[in-house]
Amino acid sequence: MATKENILEALADYQVQCNNNARLRRMQRDWSRLIHFFTEDTGDYFTMDVVKGEIVSYEAGVKGTPDIIVTTLSENLCDMFWGDLNPSQKYLDGLIKVKATQEDIMRLDAITMIIWPDV
């Protein structure tokens, strides 16, 4: 089980990895989404705001109306932000639930593929 602090730490790293990756930024420059994350074991919520491919903010709690809702265990969420799991595989195994369009689900997976190609 990961704590809220663990997840915020992982999110901070994820933001740096995403925003400093020029290839990813170019690829996602037409993508702006408000994403809610929910940890079903600890009951925590997080909000991430992506504007034109840049993660402009993240915070604990719920803000705004989401375009995407990701629900999973806290440990999985941490692993996803650390690049320790393949989100697409976990999604297909039913361990990560995503309410989004297929295009957005693909975009989330593409982020992992670009930052951590071996995951």
Added chain:
Amino acid sequence: MAIDREKIKKQALADFSEYLGPMKARTMKSAGLDIIEDKRDGASIWDLTGKKYIDCQTGSGIMNVGRHNREIVQALKDALDTYDIGVFLLCSKQKADLAKKLAEITPGDLKCTIFGTGGGEANDAAIKLARGYTMKKEIIYAEKAYHGHTGFALSAIGRDAYKEPFEPLIPGFKMVPFGNAQAIRDAFTKDTAAVILEPIQGEGGINLPPEGYLQEIRKLCDEHGALLILDEIQTGFARTGKMFASEHWGVVPDIMTVAKSLGGGIYPISATIFKEELMDFFIPHPFIHLSTFGGSDLGCLVGLAVIEYIQKNHLADHAAKMGDRFRAGFDRFLKDYPALLLEVRQKGLMMGLQYTNSSIGPRLTKKLAERGVIAVYTGNDPTICRFMPPLVITPEEVDFVLNALEDSMKELSKVSGIGKND
């Protein structure tokens, strides 16, 4: 020395990822579909490693006569002994023979043909012909429609994700909900050239038209002096239990497009078949629409062999019977797995299962692949899993697919909380 098939497969997947598409390779792997097709026969394919699968995807209906149909392969081999693709500028006996055959088998007074290489090209030609003949500009198309990724066809796709990065597209296209005749009536103007529809939407989620819908659209087109284009690219060549799906509703379009199964999975060819009066557009413009490889002599001979095979083996009747066999299983699943399955959409062997939410489709695809069945959710609606096996599928193979589906649903239904709120 034994061939290390695992190693060859691994290298092929790595090369595919590097040179063709990393995200496609990754997605296929995640879905359990990291298959490298090797042997193909009937309704089955074998992965390079030897694992057998029943193919219920078939490139969305390319393989009506079965995978690697030997009679079609032989027709191509025989053709290659004498011919090449031919020169598109010259007249050709092979083109003439296939065009004449298409006029024979298509409904009503459809008679003349423009050949192409693929479905998008066929629909491009249809829309160009409609605009050219009517001298009007507007094209009405349906939400969730799929007509191909080329210029005119892309403009008529009912899914924004395919179009947005390439805008501005060709102007004059109006989207309306599928199945709503009133919406089409409201969309008509004096400048409407054509309505383009799939009789049953394939990528859109195996959407069957409401009773009377296609007849009503036919009537509206006639009243407004517009043409009706029916895209039978997925539904044609016996897929739905008749040679063409539009025959179920007794509707004859002004233009019909076919592709996919016309080539039997052996040689690419498509056709835009239209009423004789529309030929008037091409009489003063005989070279206004050309295709270098469209309707090549080899492709036409393959097309003739495919049609002969379908007729000789009564594949339309067989598709209807096998469709009924699938239906009996699906109906049982509807009762047994209400948390997973909402609805069955079907005409012959054009089948779609509507799941209760969009996450179930991809997960069942993976579970089916583990059990030796390839079936993938539709491109424009991920809540629908499409089953379009070769029409030569046997009763035993139908039962195999149903068993795999039941096992997969049984396993998935054990996951706590799965269903509408998942």
